[in-house]
Amino acid sequence: MGEFLKRLCPSMCVDSVSVVDVKELQRLGIRAVLIDLDNTLVPWKGIVLSPEVKDWVKDVRAKGLKLGIVSNTQNMKRLHSIASELDIPYVRRGLKPRRVGFRTALELLGEDASHAAVLGDQIFTDVWGGNRLGAFTILVSPLHPREFFGTKISRFFEHMILNGLRARGMLGVDPGHSPAKAEQTTASDSQKESEQ
């Protein structure tokens, strides 16, 4: 059970994107942030970005971190529109929790998983996928309660997982973030991490 929960455990939990401390991410060696779209940057099916999100994106960019959007949405027009407004590259059909979308985004950004954070509102797509990748994972509270029917069902299981993690004291910033958490880790990645 502990090992199962570990795979679903975010490295950090926050209430909203705008409170993610960019300097803290940099201190942890993060150089790129892969962001989810629905209920993370905008409400589900939404197209309007809040001033807080826009300001945070500006701040991230000003401090030198790279950004990419990885979304499972089928609505390419909306994804393109929001990514264009923020001037952030994006990956179509992220297929989270598979790693392929994250890896494509990292290739676009010229970074590797050991220097990446995955930021999103769902444990079974964003956190699980990010942990499989070996990235630092940040779980954000959903922007709005309105969401896809399937997501509402998975929220029930998310609550169980979060309760289990909380009961074991596993929630909180993970200062020992290591690519060793990835399912496939290369020796060179481990070397790089140990040198930090």
Ligand SMILES: [Mg+2]
């Ligand atoms: Mg989402």
